[in-house]
Amino acid sequence: MCVLLLFCGFRERESAIEVENIDKANLIHLPMTGDSISAIDLFLKQISMGDKKREAELNHFSHYHPLILFDAQGDNNLCYENELFFLNELNNDKICNACVQKISAPFYSCGLCDFFLHKWCAELPNKLEHPCHPHQLILLKKPPKPIGLFYCNGCGYYCNGFAFQGIRNRCMNYSDYYPDVKCAFLPKAIIHKVHEHPLFLKKDCITAGCAACDRCIGMFAFGCDICNFNLHYTCARLPDxxxxxxxxxxxxxxxxxxxxxxxxxxxxxxxxxxxxxxxxxxxxxxxxxxxxxxxxxxxxEVQNIKWGSTYNFDSHPHRLIYVPTTDDGCDYCQENFYAPFPLTRQIGFKCEQCNIMVHPFCPYR
The missing domain is CATH 3.30.60 (Wheat Germ Agglutinin (Isolectin 2); domain 1)
Structure with missing residues (x-):
């Protein structure tokens, strides 16, 4: 008991020093005033590594064709002449292939495919230090096997965007550790109006619980160790x-x-x-x-899925497309989409040439 009390006292003093040293003025303040501004957008914009040179055309590892820059500044030396018209007419359903969030300028686009990358997503670092992981994470240059679909350890949802991964030879227990882009770049600390101290990013809040909801799930959280106050990160970013x-x-x-x-x-x-x-x-x-x-x-459950993306399977001769599931069953296993994979029950693959719909994991089995 004495050892536990000493440890708790040390942890509180350590947390107090951490809170005292943090620059509160530069922290993101939550909640956002309304849902027209997304907290996730603010988190992602922090990815920007400074004033990097804007390339009019980019060859990126994630796509077969050159990508063209669209920038709200309207510099026609860098972009198409009809850029401003394109930006005004851009549909809200255009999704970044990296972070799987709505696209906004500046971004790169392929003129031949439905492929988009925020400029900051196109400049993601190859390696990343993350407060919720003991070792360095690396940016995957290819989609995770076997189906290009991975379970994000940050938000607890499946994703088909870009992923970071624990280095295998250093993380024997973390070889399947995949945070998606938005979870990999959550801020290390935030200010929330419901609590007097800064809240620091942590692996989860299963032990202490979330102050906003009764869910007991393993997702990233923001917490204050001094007060034993925690919020799931999805609760912390709820708009006012x-x-x-x-x-x-x-x-x-x-x-x-x-x-x-x-x-x-x-x-x-x-x-x-x-x-x-x-x-x-x-x-x-x-x-x-x-x-x-x-x-x-x-x-x-499918907020991290970009519909219309394609994937090649060795077991099927044609490209399969990510689509929302229907009431029909899987053409491979004949079961409905709520079984045998409940976490991916809303995600399906469709072959337009064969006119079939299948569970995400069935083509691989």
Missing amino acids: TIKHRYDEHPFTLIYAPIKNGLDEYMCEFCEEGIDPKWWFYHCIDCDQSACAKCICTERK
Whole structure:
């Protein structure tokens, strides 16, 4: 007991020194005021390594064709003459092949394929030190085997974007450690309005629990060791307000504990009761509530998947395309898409030449 108390006291003093030395002015402050600005976008822009020379044309290891730079500055010596028109007409469904987030300028694009890279994603470092991993991570130059689909250790979802990996000869227990781009470049610390101290990036908060939700899952978190306060990183980046098509007013994020609140709240989406011990959204004007998981993202399990991407399998003669699953079963194993791989139940591969749909892992089995 004495040893434990000494250790805890040492850890608190160490954390206090770390908090004292950090430059709070340069930290990202959360939550964002609204959902029009994404915290993930701010995290990803930190990847930029300074004022690197802008290349008008780039040959990148991830693509067969040269990539052309599109920059909001409109420098026609670097970009197409119709660049500004292209930027204005750019559809919201254009997705970066590296971070699998919506594309925004500056970015590189292939004129022949549906291939996009944010400029900062095209300049990812080959090696990376990460606070949640004991050894150096390396940027994979090829998609992870066997299907180009990997499980991200940061957010707990499958992804088909770029991945970092633990070096095998140094990480015997981490050879399958794959953070995606956005999780690899989460800030080491943030400021959140619900807590007085900076919150530092950590591997998870399973032991202490998350202050915002009741999920016990292994994903990256932000925490304060002095106060034993933790937030899943997905909870930490919830916006302060959200606009939804079902309500003319914005929903406001409600933090627990609620003072002088109602005894019962019901989610308008899943129609289940909301436990006021955890964070949720509420519209004061309409007296409507919503679970954070319901209102924030539809098909959240596939937020890291770029649909339309292709992959080659040795067991199939044609390229297969990533597509959302349907109610039909897999043409390989004849089972529905909720079995035998529940974590990838919304992800399928389609062959347009053979007109078949299959589980992600079935072509490899």
